[in-house]
Amino acid sequence: MTVTERKERQRAEREQLFLDKAAELIATDGILQLQMAPLAKACDYATGTLYQHFSSKEDLLVALVGRNSCHQLRFFQGISALPISSREKMLAICVAENINQQHNPSHAGLEQYVFTEVVWQNASAARRQTILANSKPLADLVSGIVQQAIDNKELPAHNCDAFALSVAPWALCVGSNTLEQTEGLLEAFGGNKDPLQRYRHLHMLLNGMQWQPLIDLNDRALLAEQIQRLETLLKPWFSSCNAD
Amino acid sequence: MTVTERKERQRAEREQLFLDKAAELIATDGILQLQMAPLAKACDYATGTLYQHFSSKEDLLVALVGRNSCHQLRFFQGISALPISSREKMLAICVAENINQQHNPSHAGLEQYVFTEVVWQNASAARRQTILANSKPLADLVSGIVQQAIDNKELPAHNCDAFALSVAPWALCVGSNTLEQTEGLLEAFGGNKDPLQRYRHLHMLLNGMQWQPLIDLNDRALLAEQIQRLETLLKPWFSSCNAD
């Protein structure tokens, strides 16, 4: 059925167009300002057409986050293959997320918003299913790094499976994002302006997991150098992942 | 001005009524279903009256979270005074948050929602200011526990101030909540049904911070016993804090 295939492809292309434009509008005006009718108009389609792709505005937002996680997957796969220690890979994942957020500042806020009950429940079940399925390889990849560390005896299993262990750094990253994202929060409590702080905290956690090699938490220069090195390593690769 | 005072008091009482009823409606029907007009009606006031207290629906939601953090403060102050080690106090804070969430399941979701850009920016600046000011003593209290640990040489300062250190467990708790909150997320990746997992992760972090006494992460029975003990200790105190 070559006709059906073509239609399907065109449909998929249009969906990408909608998502591209939505991302663009969000980047310039903020999530708050995103409206369905103007978005459709900006893509030269009618409002109704937009609704043939997304069952609701929330559904579109979830789709947007889902697409980003596909990009992240390729990016993260590259990290997994890097010739660095398993512990550094885990750190690199975190650095990668940060690069991604610097490249697209509204994304962090969008992600936080999308996993909110209000938005999540208003997206279609199919869309939720899709984003979970898309994210699975990502979670597996991180679990894989943990498993590798366990197999290499760099990390004791602590009676947990690799996924359960991988949740700890994941939660820490998510939490750090949330706190930094909320405007005025950290400032109101005690001026946290150090962008390396989250990495210091992550290292604390990794040390606590006994993930070898342990690092000296007092050595700020070492941490700065390490993050600098990872960023330099990752940024070109990030650009190449986003070039298509 | 006794007249002005009385008016002010009545106004404050009405505000509490609105908040109580809103919490009740959210608890039964979910955040999604909360509507301003029915809420006002349920309190036997006109819609417009509601808007004399809250500049928008988002403003009301932020107020709701703010009020809860006042309750938490008294609860946490009790913890701070408990005759247990500083490390256990930090753990107890986390347990306390969980008790609070079990007692009021919609609260975790609400909190996540409220600190979202979309909601946060739609609340009035005054309200944001209030919640930050209300939360400050809470943050100070936690920082105080950290400081106490440093002073007692139970915790090395790692070149950071107490607040910066306290952000690490805070972020981990926030992140754990977010992940658990998102329906289907952890289930889709690898069945995490262990309610103690978050505490195990916290202990990993605290071990990594070198917060004495270090605990054996493999000893599940010990962890279960410790959490059990803290819950038993905290629950009566929680009830007495919510009894007024």
Place this chain on the structure above:
DNA sequence: TCAATTTTTGAATTGGATTCATAATCACCC
């Protein structure tokens, strides 16, 4: 008791998401 002032009221307005009857396009067949 009355007039000025403050507060409350809830119907009307508004903004924007979503729908759906109609029009256009397409795929297929003669």
Place this chain on the structure above:
DNA sequence: GGGTGATTATGAATCCAATTCAAAAATTGA
């Protein structure tokens, strides 16, 4: 090439709930 039924796109109309605001009610002070 044109006719036909099926599929898809359109955007004005609908709907829903947040928000406003002119009028009514209550309060205050004289």
